Amino acid sequence: MTAPSLLLAAVLLSPVPEQAAASPGYLMWDAAELEERNDALGERIGADGSARETLADYETPAGSHRFRFIRRDSDGRPEQHDEIDDVVLIQSGGGTILVGGEMLGRTGDLGTAIEGGTRHEVGAGDILRIPAGTPHAYLPVEGGHITYVLVRLPAFRGQVVANPDGEAPDLEPEGFALWPAAELGRRNARLGERIGSDDSARETLADFGPGGLSHRFRHIRRDGDGWPELHPDIIDVVFVTSGAGTMHVGGDMVGQSNQPGSSINGGERHSVAAGDVLHIPARTPHAYLVPDGGHVTYVLVRFPAVD
Numbered sequence: 186m187t188a189p190s191l192l193l194a195a196v197l198l199s200p201v202p203e204q205a206a207a208s209p210g211y212l213m214w215d216a217a218e219l220e221e222r223n224d225a226l227g228e229r230i231g232a233d234g235s236a237r238e239t240l241a242d243y244e245t246p247a248g249s250h251r252f253r254f255i256r257r258d259s260d261g262r263p264e265q266h267d268e269i270d271d272v273v274l275i276q277s278g279g280g281t282i283l284v285g286g287e288m289l290g291r292t293g294d295l296g297t298a299i300e301g302g303t304r305h306e307v308g309a310g311d312i313l314r315i316p317a318g319t320p321h322a323y324l325p326v327e328g329g330h331i332t333y334v335l336v337r338l339p340a341f342r343g344q345v346v347a348n349p350d351g352e353a354p355d356l357e358p359e360g361f362a363l364w365p366a367a368e369l370g371r372r373n374a375r376l377g378e379r380i381g382s383d384d385s386a387r388e389t390l391a392d393f394g395p396g397g398l399s400h401r402f403r404h405i406r407r408d409g410d411g412w413p414e415l416h417p418d419i420i421d422v423v424f425v426t427s428g429a430g431t432m433h434v435g436g437d438m439v440g441q442s443n444q445p446g447s448s449i450n451g452g453e454r455h456s457v458a459a460g461d462v463l464h465i466p467a468r469t470p471h472a473y474l475v476p477d478g479g480h481v482t483y484v485l486v487r488f489p490a491v492d
Contacts, residue, residue, distance in 0.1 A: 216460025234259030310366025384409025
């Protein structure tokens with residue numbers, strides 16, 4: 186093994202420290218890194234049949250605004266989080282999620298079994314939303330595994346938007362959402378047929394918060410550079426599902442957010458591609474840049490910033 190390979194292995198197998206309190210900055214976990222992390226987790230599966238690490242953490246009292254990477258080689262214990270919505274990207278493997286019903290033998294957030302509930306098959310590239318207060322358990326295929334990026338959001342409280350420009354999947358239990366990778370691929374193709382004058386097309390997958398400000402799931406395709414954006418009270422989590430491009434992030438916004446003629450002064454550029462996961466903190470200028478003849482498509486999850 187070469188010296189660089191030994192160094193990489195040491196980094197991957199070493200405990201991953203949590204991000205400091207306050208506000209993590211722009212972060213990106215590319216598909217290759219996540220696969221390496223998945224392999225590393227597979228070498229330290231614990232007695233409960235799982236291994237995990239924290240990717241980033243705002244360290245809020247409710248435990249929201251936390252990014253976890255979890256691998257399960259055997260059935261997980263049932264979970265129920267009363268103050269947290271879970272957003273999940275299945276990164277590798279597959280199996281079933283049992284969701285809903287009644288959790289038995291509950292101690293804290295964990296239980297011993299779920300009575301009732303509904304089973305949904307899941308696989309790599311699928312995106313899920315598990316609302317607060319919903320029992321759920323991950324059940325990998327026999328002899329296989331499920332690895333996923335888990336984003337914990339503060340529980341949405343209030344009236345779900347009555348008439349968004351997209352509707353959440355009609356699944357059991359209420360509030361649970363699942364967008365399979367194959368469906369997202371079909372949606373991407375349809376978006377490609379209706380690219381607008383700004384070189385993009387978009388749709389709302391689900392809108393659980395008022396005014397499209399937070400708890401919103403968007404599916405966006407860009408066939409050309411996007412206008413720079415800045416959101417003062419919103420954190421963006423981005424799951425890149427197709428294509429490749431560049432993220433221009435940081436620096437200073439020149440002009441108004443998401444308007445023609447605006448630009449970013451300074452900042453950094455990072456290559457992004459399908460399978461990457463991005464965290465864009467509030468008040469951070471950013472723009473998606475697309476090479477000629479290419480595209481980048483992503484699922485955007487918006488949730489409230491931490492003060």
